[in-house]
Amino acid sequence: MLTVEALAKRLGGRDLFRDLAFTLARGEVLGLAGPSGAGKTTLLSILAGLDSDYEGTVRWDGSPRLGMVFQSPRLLPWRTALQNVALAVAGDTAKASAALQKVGLADAGAVYPARLSLGMARRVALARALAIEPDVLLLDEAFVSLDPRSADQARGVVLEAVKARGMAVLTVSHDRPDLERMAGRIVELDR
Amino acid sequence: MKHAFSAAPVLVILLVWQAAAMIVATPELPSPAAVLAVLWSEAAHGPLLADLGATLARVGICFSLAMIAGSAIGIGMASSPQFGRWFDPWVQLLLTLPAMAVAILCYIWLGMGETAAILAVTLSKLPNVVVILREGARSRDRDLAEMARLFRFSRKSLFFDLMLPELAPYFLAATRSGLSLVWKIVLLVELLGRSSGIGFRLHVYFQLLDIARILAYALSFMLVIQLIEISLLAWLDRRAAHWKR
Numbered sequence: 001m002l003t004v005e006a007l008a009k010r011l012g013g014r015d016l017f018r019d020l021a022f023t024l025a026r027g028e029v030l031g032l033a034g035p036s037g038a039g040k041t042t043l044l045s046i047l048a049g050l051d052s053d054y055e056g057t058v059r060w061d062g063s064p065r066l067g068m069v070f071q072s073p074r075l076l077p078w079r080t081a082l083q084n085v086a087l088a089v090a091g092d093t094a095k096a097s098a099a100l101q102k103v104g105l106a107d108a109g110a111v112y113p114a115r116l117s118l119g120m121a122r123r124v125a126l127a128r129a130l131a132i133e134p135d136v137l138l139l140d141e142a143f144v145s146l147d148p149r150s151a152d153q154a155r156g157v158v159l160e161a162v163k164a165r166g167m168a169v170l171t172v173s174h175d176r177p178d179l180e181r182m183a184g185r186i187v188e189l190d191r
Numbered sequence: 192m193k194h195a196f197s198a199a200p201v202l203v204i205l206l207v208w209q210a211a212a213m214i215v216a217t218p219e220l221p222s223p224a225a226v227l228a229v230l231w232s233e234a235a236h237g238p239l240l241a242d243l244g245a246t247l248a249r250v251g252i253c254f255s256l257a258m259i260a261g262s263a264i265g266i267g268m269a270s271s272p273q274f275g276r277w278f279d280p281w282v283q284l285l286l287t288l289p290a291m292a293v294a295i296l297c298y299i300w301l302g303m304g305e306t307a308a309i310l311a312v313t314l315s316k317l318p319n320v321v322v323i324l325r326e327g328a329r330s331r332d333r334d335l336a337e338m339a340r341l342f343r344f345s346r347k348s349l350f351f352d353l354m355l356p357e358l359a360p361y362f363l364a365a366t367r368s369g370l371s372l373v374w375k376i377v378l379l380v381e382l383l384g385r386s387s388g389i390g391f392r393l394h395v396y397f398q399l400l401d402i403a404r405i406l407a408y409a410l411s412f413m414l415v416i417q418l419i420e421i422s423l424l425a426w427l428d429r430r431a432a433h434w435k436r
Contacts, residue, residue: 050337066341074338078356078434087352088342112434132342 001026001064001136001168002047007056009042016042020056022187024136027166029159031183033176038189040172041071044138047170064168067134069142073121075113075128081120082109085128099131100124102157104150119146126154130161137161139171143178155182221403230407238392239411246377246388246412253312254373258365260313261320266358268321269328278321285318294380303384312376319372320365327361359431367424374416 001024008018016039024030034040045051047058048068075084085096100109103123113121122142129137137158143151159182161167172189173179179186205223212222221229233239268275268282285293294311301307331354339353355362381390389412396404 045337048341050341068341070334070338072334074334076335076352076356078359079352083352087344087348090345114435128342 001028001061002170003057003059004047005057005059007043007046007054007058009039009046009054011039011042017189020189024168024170026135026168027162028185029162029169029171029183031176031179031186032170032172032189033174033179033186034172034189035174040174040189041140043189044068044140044170044172048138064135065132066136066138067129067132068138069122069125069129069140071140073113073118073125075121075124077113080110080112081105081116081124081127084113084124085131088128089131095131096127099127102130103127104153119150122146123150123154126157130157133161133165134167136168136170139169141173141175142171144173144175151178152181158182219402221406226403226406226410229403230411233404233407234411239408242387242389242392242408243411243415245385246374246381246390247415249308249312249377249381249388250370250374253309253316253377254369256309256313257316257320257369257373258362261317261365262324262358262362264317265321265324266328266354268325269331275325282318282321285314286322288315290315290376290379291383294376294383298380298384305385308377308380308385311380312373315376316369316373320369323361323365323368324358327358331357356431363424363427363431366427367420370416370419370424374412378412 003023005021007020009016020043022030022032032040032043042051046054048066075081076087079087082093082096082100085099086093089095097106097109100106103126105120105123105127108116108120108124113124116124122145126142139158143154146154158169162169169182171179171183176186208223212220212225230239264278264282268278290311293315294308297307297311297314301310335353335357339349344353377388378390378393381388382394383390385391389408392408393405396402396408
């Protein structure tokens with residue numbers, strides 16, 4: 001589904017990473033572990049097509065639909081939780097509502113992001129990413145600042161989509177045990 | 192209580208004005224009561240309402256044209272460096288050109304008509320909107336733009352759900368500063384070359400040295416602008432910030 005070969009990124013005159021190579025198969029959950037500043041977020045931006053300034057090869061099979069949970073939730077502050085999710089699915093509020101329900105936020109649809117805790121905002125961001133039924137889900141420290149119960153619930157929702165639809169997941173974190181709870185395989189991203 | 196506090200300065204001004212009028216006792220400083228009486232009589236039997244309507248129509252047209260064109264140019268300048276470089280000297284030129292000079296030049300080049308008046312006011316307000324919206328568009332959140340790109344927001348959503356709310360504080364700032372600027376310039380162009388409107392009427396009563404009418408016409412327009420400020424702009428302010436904590 002995804003092949004990355006000899007990937008290198010320079011930032012501010014230094015190599016953020018180089019000679020990075022890995023593959024991601026359909027239905028696989030791949031973890032990428034690395035300390036802060038190792039380029040995890042930059043790597044996801046490259047894979048998501050948001051950063052084209054790199055060397056090496058990023059090859060997707062076909063044009064898979066990508067969903068992403070960013071490190072910060074990136075919700076529109078002037079739209080409610082439900083509206084934020086619905087915007088990703090062309091205004092389909094039924095689909096958005098179902099996605100919110102799955103992440104345990106059925107009652108928070110009418111709430112604006114400023115009134116959500118960081119953990120809740122992250123779950124809304126996860127609902128948004130899952131609502132589009134992506135072929136590949138990119139998770140950037142998605143479960144940080146969630147309480148253990150909510151984090152387990154969120155992981156469960158992601159794994160359910162992996163099982164049901166063969167969705168592939170690439171999850172990055174500085175917290176290796178966090179990755180081990182979900183990923184079948186972990187690649188180290190050294191500084 | 193809040194209304195009492197905001198009404199207090201107005202009452203003080205009226206009292207000072209009334210006291211000064213009583214002390215100097217001259218037709219050159221009519222009392223507030225005398226001015227209000229003239230205002231009422233001009234509204235009921237004189238041309239005040241027609242002139243007010245003409246001026247408000249010009250304010251509305253010039254303000255809308257300047258906001259639409261200025262927003263488009265400002266956002267365009269922030270989005271495209273080439274566009275920005277091309278427009279920047281024009282913006283600088285218009286920013287430094289006095290409104291009076293713009294009005295005179297428009298009247299000379301286009302004749303003493305409505306088109307020249309509208310163009311003069313619009314051109315005087317335009318650079319102000321351009322600069323405010325350009326700065327707003329430059330400070331837009333790149334993270335949100337990336338998110339919208341990844342989730343394939345439609346063009347309609349990019350405009351109505353992302354750009355408009357993000358730039359709302361800048362639109363409001365341009366509206367607020369623009370309204371006060373536009374109506375002053377409209378009075379100027381009316382004074383210079385129109386035969387209707389508050390500016391034209393002020394010019395007539397200035398030649399007749401009719402101070403009570405000058406104050407009555409000026410006051411009527413100030414009241415209307417205050418009404419717009421209190422009702423429409425305050426409502427827009429609340430609307431734009433309803434999502435904040």
